[in-house]
Amino acid sequence: xxxxxxxxxxxxxxxxxxxxxxxxxxxxxxxxxxxxxxxxxxxxxxxxxxxxxxxxxxxxxxxxxxxxxxxxxxxxxxxxxxxxxxxxxxxxxxxxxxxxxxxxxxxxxxxxxxxxxxxxxxxxxxxxxxxxxxxxxxxxxxxxxxxxxxxxxxxxxxxxxxxxxxxxxxxxxxxxxxxxxxxxxxxxxxxxxxxxxxxxxxxxxxxxxxxxxxxxxxxxxxxxxxxxxxxxxxxxxxxxxxxxxxxxxxxxxxxxxxxxxxxxxxxxxxxxxxxxxxxxxxxxxxxxxxxxxxxxxxxxxxxxxxxxxxxxxxxxxxxxxxxxxxxxxxxxxxxxxxxxxxxxxxxxxxxxxxxxxxxxxxxxxxxxxxxxxxxxxxxxxxxxxxxxxxxxxxxxxxxxxxxxxxxxxxxxxxxxxxxxxxxxxxxxxxxxxxxxxxxxxxxxxxxxxxxxxxxxxxxxxxxxxxxxxxxxxxxxxxxxxxxxxxxxxxxxxxxxxx
Amino acid sequence: xxxxxxxxxxxxxxxxxxxxxxxxxxxxxxxxxxxxxxxxxxxxxxxxxxxxxxxxxxxxxxxxxxxxxxxxxxxxxxxxxxxxxxxxxxxxxxxxxxxxxxxxxxxxxxxxxxxxx
Numbered sequence: 001x002x003x004x005x006x007x008x009x010x011x012x013x014x015x016x017x018x019x020x021x022x023x024x025x026x027x028x029x030x031x032x033x034x035x036x037x038x039x040x041x042x043x044x045x046x047x048x049x050x051x052x053x054x055x056x057x058x059x060x061x062x063x064x065x066x067x068x069x070x071x072x073x074x075x076x077x078x079x080x081x082x083x084x085x086x087x088x089x090x091x092x093x094x095x096x097x098x099x100x101x102x103x104x105x106x107x108x109x110x111x112x113x114x115x116x117x118x119x120x121x122x123x124x125x126x127x128x129x130x131x132x133x134x135x136x137x138x139x140x141x142x143x144x145x146x147x148x149x150x151x152x153x154x155x156x157x158x159x160x161x162x163x164x165x166x167x168x169x170x171x172x173x174x175x176x177x178x179x180x181x182x183x184x185x186x187x188x189x190x191x192x193x194x195x196x197x198x199x200x201x202x203x204x205x206x207x208x209x210x211x212x213x214x215x216x217x218x219x220x221x222x223x224x225x226x227x228x229x230x231x232x233x234x235x236x237x238x239x240x241x242x243x244x245x246x247x248x249x250x251x252x253x254x255x256x257x258x259x260x261x262x263x264x265x266x267x268x269x270x271x272x273x274x275x276x277x278x279x280x281x282x283x284x285x286x287x288x289x290x291x292x293x294x295x296x297x298x299x300x301x302x303x304x305x306x307x308x309x310x311x312x313x314x315x316x317x318x319x320x321x322x323x324x325x326x327x328x329x330x331x332x333x334x335x336x337x338x339x340x341x342x343x344x345x346x347x348x349x350x351x352x353x354x355x356x357x358x359x360x361x362x363x364x365x366x367x368x369x370x371x372x373x374x375x376x377x378x379x380x381x382x383x384x385x386x387x388x389x390x391x392x393x394x395x396x397x398x399x400x401x402x403x404x405x406x407x408x409x410x411x412x413x414x415x416x417x418x419x420x421x422x423x424x425x426x427x428x429x430x431x432x433x434x435x436x437x438x439x440x441x442x443x444x445x446x447x448x449x450x451x452x453x454x455x456x457x458x459x460x461x462x463x464x465x466x467x468x469x470x471x472x473x474x475x476x477x478x479x480x481x482x483x484x485x486x487x488x489x490x491x492x493x494x495x496x497x498x
Numbered sequence: 499x500x501x502x503x504x505x506x507x508x509x510x511x512x513x514x515x516x517x518x519x520x521x522x523x524x525x526x527x528x529x530x531x532x533x534x535x536x537x538x539x540x541x542x543x544x545x546x547x548x549x550x551x552x553x554x555x556x557x558x559x560x561x562x563x564x565x566x567x568x569x570x571x572x573x574x575x576x577x578x579x580x581x582x583x584x585x586x587x588x589x590x591x592x593x594x595x596x597x598x599x600x601x602x603x604x605x606x607x608x609x610x611x612x613x614x615x
Contacts, residue, residue, distance in 0.1 A: 133574055140581045147588050156599035160608055163592045167521060170534055170585050177541050177578060184571070185548045 073130030077488035095463025161234035172221030182211030226289035236308035241352030282323025289316030294424035334485035346383035353456030367439030513540035
């Protein structure tokens with residue numbers, strides 16, 4: 001059983017989804033989905049612990065040895081992403097029932113959970129596999145279920161958002177497919193480790209270059225790196241609350257993982273001739289994303305949309321970390337990957353609790369809600385402070401590592417720009433604080449909403465509190481993300497040494 | 499190096515550009531999906547062409563044949579075709595729902611209705 005551990009985080013939700021479809025009673029389906037998610041989470045934690053002790057785990061799918069068979073290869077980086085994704089999935093499923101029930105009609109609740117599990121299976125598959133084509137297949141599994149999940153939003157605009165995401169996402173995935181095709185034609189292999197051994201001999205090849213660029217552009221579409229982010233705000237805004245929490249905390253993170261995996265493991269960026277222009281591209285786009293995302297976020301009338309644009313900005317920070325191209329830069333990107341999932345998880349979760357009460361996330365509906373839902377809004381505030389990077393929160397740690405990494409390269413302008421970006425974050429978080437705590441409440445849209453002080457349902461509240469406290473906890477005890485990230489970053493670079 | 503011997507690849511490029519152009523330029527949601535399909539199909543042909551070995555036979559063991567085509571790209575693309583069908587199905591389902599909700603499948607009219615409210 002234990003030797004099959006690397007496949008479990010993928011297999012459990014993948015097999016769980018069809019079984020879940022057979023359970024027509026929503027409550028039964030929900031209990032089942034929670035069990036599956038928790039088991040997946042447990043398997044991912046066991047896997048992370050095992051990679052921590054033993055290093056890389058390799059698993060030959062169906063007993064066919066790599067490079068002919070599909071290999072699942074788990075190192076610290078995979079382990080971290082697997083744990084993060086399954087952990088967020090468990091949190092969303094356990095805590096989000098009230099919100100899912102409110103926003104999904106009864107006959108569709110089981111199917112919603114099926115799509116959710118499929119999405120989880122896809123994301124876990126991307127993070128676990130060591131085979132380039134297998135990665136494409138899992139990418140499409142997660143994408144297709146995400147399109148369906150986004151379309152479950154109550155507003156009809158959710159349909160258009162899902163359609164736009166489908167078009168952009170499919171173009172991105174097809175680009176990745178073209179890129180993988182090119183490198184397969186060149187090397188005759190699809191196994192990532194095998195590719196990594198064969199590609200260095202081909203750095204002069206234009207086909208390898210074209211393949212690399214196709215893959216990077218495709219992944220950046222999935223990652224929503226500015227200016228390829230156009231699908232993200234609509235999808236996050238109009239999807240139902242729990243879908244937004246899950247997507248914001250995991251989907252772009254997994255895309256970033258793919259970007260890092262292909263840039264550093266497969267193509268070994270730092271040794272190839274491509275490194276120089278790509279670094280500049282990543283740094284420039286990253287910084288533009290930070291400013292464009294933050295500036296647009298400041299002027300949004302809807303908090304959910306504002307936070308979505310804020311995600312575009314935060315992805316910018318991570319890409320800057322990748323673009324710095326050193327071990328500490330990569331470490332900063334990975335730490336931020338982990339911490340940003342916690343911040344946006346806490347923010348969107350608390351927002352979901354508020355939306356449950358007031359009906360939507362517009363600033364006009366949120367006025368004065370801090371007095372009625374003090375605990376929920378405190379969670380939102382903690383998430384917001386973490387997003388700015390106030391000392392004592394997880395956000396501070398990732399900003400700190402990022403600034404140190406950039407300062408290490410002596411790019412002082414970039415340091416100043418990163419700090420200025422944090423100030424912009426402070427502006428839109430202040431707007432949130434002002435509305436929530438100092439605003440005068442207007443009439444409510446939801447008719448059965450009780451007057452006076454009333455928190456969200458216990459599940460939503462509990463998960464918001466846990467995520468918000470996690471932001472504080474990982475602001476002080478940084479061992480898990482920092483050590484896993486540094487181990488992962490070092491092994492990515494060490495693999496490139498000749 | 500004969501241009502005509504790269505016949506399939508020319509087709510791939512032409513189809514790819516056609517499909518991509520339709521996706522970007524058309525405002526009709528169904529036509530966009532058709533463009534997307536053409537775009538994906540061009541990639542299928544790219545993979546299938548790459549698997550062909552000159553004078554190679556179908557990869558079935560028989561006597562008197564020593565050169566076989568590479569079956570792996572063909573198998574891979576079988577998976578990609580399934581993915582493409584699934585994408586088209588989800589896309590068309592979304593378009594049907596959009597048509598129910600908005601009464602149109604033209605992007606400009608949908609935007610108009612969204613801005614109006």
